[in-house]
Amino acid sequence: MNNNSPLADNSISAAENFATTPAFSPLYQQIKGLILQSLQSGEWKPGESIPSEMELAARYRVSQGTVRKAIDELASDNLLIRRQGKGTFVATHAEHHVQYRFLKLVPDNGNLDSEGPAQREIVDCKRLRATADIARALALRTGDAVLQVRRVLSFAGVPTILEDLWLPGGPFKGLTTERLADYHGPMYALFETEFGVRMVRAEEKIRAVQPDPTQCQLLQIATGTPLLSVERVAYTYNDTPMELRRGFYRTERHHYHNALS
């Protein structure tokens, strides 16, 4: 038996796998896991192309079709991007056409691009110790070091979003106000290039809230204007939470858009 195979013994041939594996896992799922490992380890970096289907098939000693199915799933999870004739690429937040991948706020007329580039103003950035609820969200312990960032996003000159972010201190060691302020582009793109942290998915909890005085001042709104509260936890690979974000959106001329199916 060929123990040099990158796959576990039970997967060297499909037939063996099917016949003998107790907790059955399809070959393509195992391939998917191996590809995921390579993404995680940084073997293939965001924006780069991964090896061709034929190469991967040879590497994993399976048919092209099996690799294809693995890649298909990763592509539908938005971890990879297929481009016919060119190759398969690692998804990134740094490309212009996916600028606002996780931002679902859109103008009532048109789209965010039609309002020109967003102005990003860093209000504050400091290190502190995690409170209980922040620690829980980030899978840390209470008192662990975290980074807190407050910023305001404006569209067409109108302050529209106020956000507080909390990041785990470890992975984001070295992040400063200056570094944030100097960077013009999606924050998640900076996280990728500077800290090797790729946000892969997120969950949001949305509420309607009354603003407090500070929020009113930063967003330049009257005290009676209700705000959309958007609490997001963003995850890297392996469902590891890497960011807690509390956003407050003005919704007089914008709305949060969601497609259901």
Place this chain on the structure above:
Amino acid sequence: MNNNSPLADNSISAAENFATTPAFSPLYQQIKGLILQSLQSGEWKPGESIPSEMELAARYRVSQGTVRKAIDELASDNLLIRRQGKGTFVATHAEHHVQYRFLKLVPDNGNLDSEGPAQREIVDCKRLRATADIARALALRTGDAVLQVRRVLSFAGVPTILEDLWLPGGPFKGLTTERLADYHGPMYALFETEFGVRMVRAEEKIRAVQPDPTQCQLLQIATGTPLLSVERVAYTYNDTPMELRRGFYRTERHHYHNALS
């Protein structure tokens, strides 16, 4: 050439199709369209099973793999549901485990089921003529007959959602307050069984708003309590809008949950 084929001439064989079609459309996409037609025409009804992959392959004169890919896409669009060993079924809103398929409001602790069954109270139901904005949303003309429904949903006895719905008069001829009030279950399930209208996807625009006095009274809230405004347009097959719904959600103990990827 076999003109009795259910497929267009350019699709009788894959080779011909590939070689000669000007606006190239993959075979499996065409099959997908044909299956969609059968769903739309009611040949296969919600909850029923469709023919097996082998049968469909014979019917459309393609390989099982091609049918499979067509069904795969329809299943990922939530139009069909595959069950290994049993068959492929037409999706429906009438099954218990998909009760709240389009409702994204969940309790801060637990899920909607943990709060017991929702109480649905029909406040109002009347026919009227479409205003300009309602007509636009439903692809009707201003002044066309529409049905307006107002209802309140309560969870654990607490009124939580106030909704106004507008439905096109034609497809929903015969819908009355009584019929709605007597039906205990998801409204979209009633639409399926009584009117043959299957909601397939929807889009929502979400805002934070200040409630008006009527809303305060129906939801039993203080005038200062901000509400989540959720405006939904729901579509049947062919992207035909079939419902406009304006919901107002209380978010003191619930939140709108959204997963991003």
Place this chain on the structure above:
DNA sequence: CAGTGGTCTAGACCACACT
């Protein structure tokens, strides 16, 4: 047991992008 969907393979050929 038979019938269904699910996985895997091997091979052919097409569409697209680059050079």
Place this chain on the structure above:
DNA sequence: GTGTGGTCTAGACCACTGC
């Protein structure tokens, strides 16, 4: 032209369901 992903086929066998 060469190499990439995309489509299609035919056949084998596995896993799950229900008779």
